[in-house]
Amino acid sequence: MSIRNMVLAGLFAALLSISSQISFPIGPVPHTLQLFFIMLAGLVLGGRWGAVSVAIWILLGAFGMPVFAQAKSGLPELIGPTGGFKFGFMMCAWLVGRLTERSRLSYPRVGLAMFLGLVVTYVVGLIGFMVSFEYFLGKPMTWDKAWYLAVAPFIPFDAVKAALAAYVGVKIRGALKQAGYSA
Template sequence: MRRESRLSVTDVCYIAIMAAVTAVLAQIAIPMPMGVPMTMQTFAVTLCGILLGSRKGAVSMVIYLLIGTAGVPVFSAFTGGVQCLVGPTGGFLVSFPVMAYLIGLGVEWKKKGAFLIFLLLGTAFNYVAGVLFFVVTMDSTVWAALTACVLPFLPTAVLKAVLASIFGLQLRKRLQPFLLY
């Protein structure tokens, strides 16, 4: 079976919708002491990977990053611009396409347990990239980065991943006739 490399108008619309959903959910944020806010972006990225699959999910997140990089205030706290990608939270942002891709792969694989593995891989990649950027941009230790970027977020990360998975997998079933992978 040949995989179509072109995106249909419907694909483009779904990609744009998920980029917009990510922009909206980025504004649901709780400021944290070390400058890394707790947002709903990862919920949106997980949902994006589940609904759009690996390739289109990654494209949607690239579009989101390009819009934000161009200066449109789509990142947390209505911020935008290149400085967001090279600052302390930039690693989290730039990991979104890979995170969506990995989660999408998990949905596309029909083997039992693959989704959970790829969900964990995508989330882990998000945290690793976020910690690395934080260490470099803040001239910080790995321990300080873990306490600022990972430890306070683990309980909500699990909750967001579970809720996005439940909601996303149910929505995916209902949208299956319209989502062409």
């Protein structure tokens, strides 16, 4: 466990906290810049430390720090309709990092990792969304309705964020490697 990795995980948790507050209210759930920094954390820090940075963010929010979108916090945010997405974010950072940490980076390879990270985020988030509605709100929902409410509106914006994270992440990893840091 290196101090460099711990500091970078904390830095990415802070960036994720800040990016959660930059929101665009389109529909019932705001669009934020979270996914950009989640994918960037996985790409720059690797699977383990990328997931740790997201876990730190989740723990900060669970303990009451207003780090989630719209300055929300607390355990209800983790079991509410968007709670599954938060855990999907952690899995996304891990998967993106795992698929890219030991490979020679190319935009197609990183793009595939980002795509798979998005799929994992959507699947875990959608399951959490449906469970929340059925068991906590008492309103069962079909897969189709859940898809159109919780995933479909985000796909175009998330694709742009993933592409930007891929571009920036490859540049950062190249700069770190050139500077002599393992990346």
